[in-house]
Amino acid sequence: GHPVYRDMPTTIFEHMSARARETGAINLGQGFPEGPGPQDVLQAAADALLTRSSQYPPMPGLIELRTALADHYARRQGLDLSPQEIIVTSGATEAIAASLLALVRPGDEVLMLAPLYDAYLPLVERVGGVARVVKLTPPDWRVTRDALEAAITPKTRILLMNNPVNPTGIVLREAELALLADLCVGHDLIALCDEVWEETVYDGLPHRPLIGFPGMRERTVKIGSAGKIFSVTGWKVGWMCAAPPIATLLARAHQFLTFTTPPNLQWAVAQGLGWPDQWLNDQRAAYQASRDRLAAGLIKAGYVVQPSGATWFLSIDLPASGIAMDDVTFCNRIIDEAGVAAIPISAFYPDDPVTHLVRLCFSKSDATLDQAIERLATFR
């Protein structure tokens, strides 16, 4: 039967962060940057709080933010979105919830790729959707036509996907995205594309939005997050972009979920998006350096690290590192015995999980990363 929230545990992210707070462990579990966020964006939020309205902004979002987002996506990703096709939400999770509420009818099948972000399945099931999960296989996690075709039925209506992928740090290849687009067009699916990690793609690679693929402009909801772009995860400012017929439905769901999002935060994000792109590139370079620092330190300490091309996460491979424990056991042991919190990859599966990988967050200061590496080195 369908799980109900009563039977569900607290999310792994809150669980691990709460344990890190209790034990004083270094928290490389839940994904958030250690720094305060860009000073100019924080200042803009503070100024707007004191000088601009604190009453309800327009339901679809401040026009300044919607315009700034349209410009940002034109510049960064070559997209032709109009402000009217962008709806501001209280974080990307609300955008996912609103999209599912708006577009899934009871009994509709929703295609997803595992590992999958932990909010997806409970939301899909609570709107009456039927999850069809295609498991990707480590270490490459490649998307193949046969596996997807086998999971699609006449009832499949939605593809809910994440690119780049949390927790693996995988960036889908052009050919994989073309395949997904082709399947969406061929089977008349709407793609909900969670692209919150779009500004954290490393090694000089571009982010390729699914909405830019042939046939996808009219059937994609592109979801993004200011928390990720500006390293301010607590702000919960997100958005969803879609062609007008879909955007109209999304707005109907959003109006009864949160209705609006704090106007000063929307204003500050709009200002930040208007600044020259150089700082975004610098931020990305800094995260890439942090990824490389954590990976190198862990490798030196005897861990085998899975390459990560994006996000704030990399994974260690336990058996390859000579550790005979499953991911949950390892995470429970290191939080108590080494003082480091991490996330077991099995938390990203509804069933039959991969259990040999552990996710670590690298969006931290050098000092924090070095200390975590030292602690993990002595645990071995």
Ligand code: GLN
């Ligand atoms: N996206 C964050 C992560 O993957 C968690 C966000 C949350 O805890 N809701 O760590």
